[in-house]
Amino acid sequence: MTPDQWLQALRTGIAAVAATPPEHLGREALSCPGWTARDVVAHLGGVHRWAVGVVVGQKIPYTDVDPDAPAGEAVIGWYADRADTLVSALISKDLDTPTKSPFGERPVRFWYRRQANEVAVHRWDIQHAYRGWDADPIDAALAADGISEWSELFTPRRIGRDGGTPEDLLGARILLHANDAGGSWLLRADAEGIGIVEDDAEPDATITASTSDLLLALWHRVPLSHLTVDGDVARVERVLDLVRI
Missing domain, CATH: 3.30.1050.10 (SCP2 sterol-binding domain)
Incomplete structure (x- = not known):
């Protein structure tokens, strides 16, 4: 896939997460034991914030579930803001700009791919919490x-x-x-x-x-x-x- 395709996939996944019905946020995310759908949303928002820090050169601690994430349906708007910041950070940098990563030094394009795949799997987790096996499949x-x-x-x-x-x-x-x-x-x-x-x-x-x-x-x-x-x-x-x- 190309960076443009990863970016489009990322945006599509972000929109799907942001469209989570608020009444289902308390559902157990069976594919993420111990978490609710809301916790998965909070996790994604935290991952986005951490990735932004890496891309722009700021050290931001990584946490599984962001402690700043609000309770209840407010987490949806909070997530959308975090996701928008991620996209803005990615497109503000040259694709070949070097960054740090858990896998050694990687160019910015690495984060297009990593975040697109991160959102795709967790979007499925969230939908699986309230739709079961009818959750939308990940694009082939x-x-x-x-x-x-x-x-x-x-x-x-x-x-x-x-x-x-x-x-x-x-x-x-x-x-x-x-x-x-x-x-x-x-x-x-x-x-x-x-x-x-x-x-x-x-x-x-x-x-x-x-x-x-x-x-x-x-x-x-x-x-x-x-x-x-x-x-x-x-x-x-x-x-x-x-x-x-």
């Missing part, structure tokens, strides 16, 4: 990008922190097959991550679902029981459990 192109981002950024960071991949999972292969957009990704677990590879080896299992559900399964939002899994389900679960945030 953005979900495909999110699968790549999950592999590139989060698997080495999380697996590296947690002591590496168990020896018996080294070389484990999972084929993700999208039944909507036709994409496929062969995941292979190595010592420090789960990479997307191209080889002819037989996968331990194939997961078939929409691109959105594949991404949401990687992030432990959609259980494997809701998808079509051919092969060693237990091995798949162990590989995916290596990456939990």
Whole structure:
């Protein structure tokens, strides 16, 4: 995806979060245990504020749920203001301006991608709280990008922190097959991550679902029981459990 596409996806996701019906803010966000829909909105607003600080060069502490977020329906307007500030900060900078990140130095364009994917998954969390499995799917192109981002950024960071991949999972292969957009990704677990590879080896299992559900399964939002899994389900679960945030 291009920065313009990420920016459009970010704006679309922001608008969807800001359209959350106030009467549903107290609903339990089952995909984010311990949080309500309101807490997810407050989390996103805090993430946006932190990202703005990174982009403009100000140190802002990161918190899971922003303590400044108001209670009740006022959180929606508060979130919209935080999101507007994020978009303004992003477009005010050259795409190649270097910034800090949890993944080392990255250009501003990195934050277009990261925030678009962050909002996409949490928008789904919020809608899932009050619409269940009728929550709108993540756009297929953005979900495909999110699968790549999950592999590139989060698997080495999380697996590296947690002591590496168990020896018996080294070389484990999972084929993700999208039944909507036709994409496929062969995941292979190595010592420090789960990479997307191209080889002819037989996968331990194939997961078939929409691109959105594949991404949401990687992030432990959609259980494997809701998808079509051919092969060693237990091995798949162990590989995916290596990456939990």
